[in-house]
Amino acid sequence: MSSRSMFLRILWKLLGASRGRLAVALIALTSGAAVCSALLNVNLDAERKLTQEFRTLGANVVIAPPSGGNEAALADAAILDRIASLHLARIVATAPYLYVAANSGSQPVILAGTWFDQVSKMNSWWKLEGGAVTSRDDREDCLVGVTAARQLGLSPGSSVQLRSGERNISFTVAGIVTTGGAEDNQILTNLDSVQTFAGLPGRVSLVQLSVSGTPAEIVEVTQKLAENLPELDVRPVRQIAAAEGTILGKIRGMIFWTIALILILSMLGVLASMAALAMERRRDVGLMKALGGTVPRIMRLFLAEAGALGAVGGLIGFLLGVVLARWIGERIFGVVISARFEVLPITILLTVGVALAGSFPLRLLGRVRPAEILRGE
Amino acid sequence: MAPVVQVEQLDKRYGDVRALDHISFEVEPGEWIAIMGPSGSGKTTLINILGGLDHPTGGRVVVDGLEIGNLGERELTRYRADKIGFVFQQFHLVPYLTALENVMLAQYFHSITDEKEAEEALRRVGLGDRLDHVPAALSGGEQQRVAIARALINQPKVILADEPTGNLDEANEGIILKLLRELHDAGHTILVVTHSQAIGNLADRRVELEHGRLARIVSPSLAKD
Numbered sequence: 001m002s003s004r005s006m007f008l009r010i011l012w013k014l015l016g017a018s019r020g021r022l023a024v025a026l027i028a029l030t031s032g033a034a035v036c037s038a039l040l041n042v043n044l045d046a047e048r049k050l051t052q053e054f055r056t057l058g059a060n061v062v063i064a065p066p067s068g069g070n071e072a073a074l075a076d077a078a079i080l081d082r083i084a085s086l087h088l089a090r091i092v093a094t095a096p097y098l099y100v101a102a103n104s105g106s107q108p109v110i111l112a113g114t115w116f117d118q119v120s121k122m123n124s125w126w127k128l129e130g131g132a133v134t135s136r137d138d139r140e141d142c143l144v145g146v147t148a149a150r151q152l153g154l155s156p157g158s159s160v161q162l163r164s165g166e167r168n169i170s171f172t173v174a175g176i177v178t179t180g181g182a183e184d185n186q187i188l189t190n191l192d193s194v195q196t197f198a199g200l201p202g203r204v205s206l207v208q209l210s211v212s213g214t215p216a217e218i219v220e221v222t223q224k225l226a227e228n229l230p231e232l233d234v235r236p237v238r239q240i241a242a243a244e245g246t247i248l249g250k251i252r253g254m255i256f257w258t259i260a261l262i263l264i265l266s267m268l269g270v271l272a273s274m275a276a277l278a279m280e281r282r283r284d285v286g287l288m289k290a291l292g293g294t295v296p297r298i299m300r301l302f303l304a305e306a307g308a309l310g311a312v313g314g315l316i317g318f319l320l321g322v323v324l325a326r327w328i329g330e331r332i333f334g335v336v337i338s339a340r341f342e343v344l345p346i347t348i349l350l351t352v353g354v355a356l357a358g359s360f361p362l363r364l365l366g367r368v369r370p371a372e373i374l375r376g377e
Numbered sequence: 378m379a380p381v382v383q384v385e386q387l388d389k390r391y392g393d394v395r396a397l398d399h400i401s402f403e404v405e406p407g408e409w410i411a412i413m414g415p416s417g418s419g420k421t422t423l424i425n426i427l428g429g430l431d432h433p434t435g436g437r438v439v440v441d442g443l444e445i446g447n448l449g450e451r452e453l454t455r456y457r458a459d460k461i462g463f464v465f466q467q468f469h470l471v472p473y474l475t476a477l478e479n480v481m482l483a484q485y486f487h488s489i490t491d492e493k494e495a496e497e498a499l500r501r502v503g504l505g506d507r508l509d510h511v512p513a514a515l516s517g518g519e520q521q522r523v524a525i526a527r528a529l530i531n532q533p534k535v536i537l538a539d540e541p542t543g544n545l546d547e548a549n550e551g552i553i554l555k556l557l558r559e560l561h562d563a564g565h566t567i568l569v570v571t572h573s574q575a576i577g578n579l580a581d582r583r584v585e586l587e588h589g590r591l592a593r594i595v596s597p598s599l600a601k602d
């Protein structure tokens with residue numbers, strides 16, 4: 001029989017001999033591993049889901065011509081085709097805007113032309129009273145920002161006449177929109193209508209983009225756009241990027257520290273069991289040393305035992321963690337968290353590490369003096 | 378023939394207590410030595426030093442040509458695995474290993490394990506039908522026989538037995554004595570710490586200690602003459 005077979009044979013007997021104490025250590029390891037696995041699953045999946053959620057919070061990248069002191073600088077609408085031709089999968093929505101200063105009666109107001117199908121994708125929190133404008137071909141209807149509607153005395157169904165220089169245009173108010181932003185002071189309608197009204201066909205003031213991904217991925221997309229649109233300013237919307245980065249950073253930090261705390265608690269549990277086990281094994285170690293067992297060879301047995309315990313605890317903990325993550329996802333985030341198998345090796349490695357650290361009292365057994373243990377006199 | 382054990386002016390102190398005081402004697406290969414004396418006379422200290430389980434304070438101990446007094450822990454461990462077979466009063470078997478595995482444990486720490494050889498060693502001590510029994514399922518005498526099989530498995534130069542019959546009834550004592558005699562007849566060098574006059578009388582020589590000093594070395598056969 002090879003030394004390895006005998007090693008495994010003794011290891012198996014060791015595991016069986018101290019079932020009670022090892023079961024306590026295994027419970028501590030499994031509990032720790034389950035929480036770690038759940039949190040890591042939640043972290044990875046929640047990050048993906050949160051970045052999706054962030055994409056409903058408005059544009060996070062704006063492309064505009066450099067103003068050069070001229071606020072009314074315009075870009076060619078062909079940039080929309082150039083953006084599309086880059087096939088950047090992370091771009092969720094692309095909304096061009098053309099802003100024109102107009103008057104409704106004697107009241108000045110900003111008329112904004114855009115693509116409503118794209119705007120609705122990136123601004124799902126906008127509150128709408130009345131009907132929506134959904135088609136890019138709708139040249140009759142407009143949405144009016146809540147402040148502008150109050151100032152102009154408009155409500156859904158009423159019509160609004162706008163004048164810019166010699167040009168006139170009228171729309172039916174489909175709905176009143178509350179955005180919490182500049183749009184509350186604007187009248188929004190389709191891009192084509194505004195370009196025709198202003199005599200600026202094929203021109204846009206700016207393009208808003210909703211880009212999915214982590215802050216780093218968004219920066220990457222921004223850089224790619226800037227390289228391909230060198231004549232334009234490509235800027236991330238800092239508040240959103242910063243908020244996203246901060247929230248994800250905080251979640252990550254909370255998960256990291258929670259995992260660290262749980263692992264320390266698990267280690268203390270293992271430490272307590274192993275300290276008791278070490279007391280029980282003093283005689284065995286003394287005997288093994290008397291029989292010619294070197295300290296490293298004896299310790300290998302105990303460390304393998306702890307490692308095996310950690311691996312089993314990590315595996316069971318991972319499976320329990322997947323269930324726990326699903327429960328957390330449904331109860332707290334309202335989403336289904338799927339199992340991430342890259343968490344399995346991490347959980348097992350962490351748990352084996354905790355088991356080895358917790359087996360410190362067994363390592364102290366190397367100092368046992370056989371003569372004292374085996375003394376018969 | 379060169380002595381297998383040479384003890385010269387061996388001293389051992391524990392603080393102010395002198396456990397061994399200038400002990401000197403030699404053991405020839407194949408000899409059976411009984412180390413005797415009252416409790417506290419230094420018998421176990423002597424056998425622990427001979428077995429490499431303890432360090433002498435002074436003097437010289439040479440076993441099979443190796444001076445063990447100055448060896449480090451690692452060398453002493455190797456020395457125990459290579460040259461010494463221990464038999465303890467308390468048997469000291471690993472409780473969760475079977476009789477066979479307890480014997481193989483000594484092989485494992487010595488070199489490689491050979492299950493057939495371990496089985497044969499247990500058959501030699503009459504435990505061929507107890508291979509898979511754990512110590513708790515064996516009688517005291519059977520446990521001590523497992524310990525003897527374990528002590529013999531690596532063909533040690535010296536067998537050190539500390540009160541091997543101290544925990545046994547008369548019947549089992551008889552079995553162990555018979556085994557020791559067979560080992561002696563087979564040429565093994567045996568040093569036995571004992572209070573038993575019966576074992577003392579079977580030995581080639583008795584090394585008698587008193588208060589850590591060598592009181593006398595008696596050769597029972599000559600004494601009988």
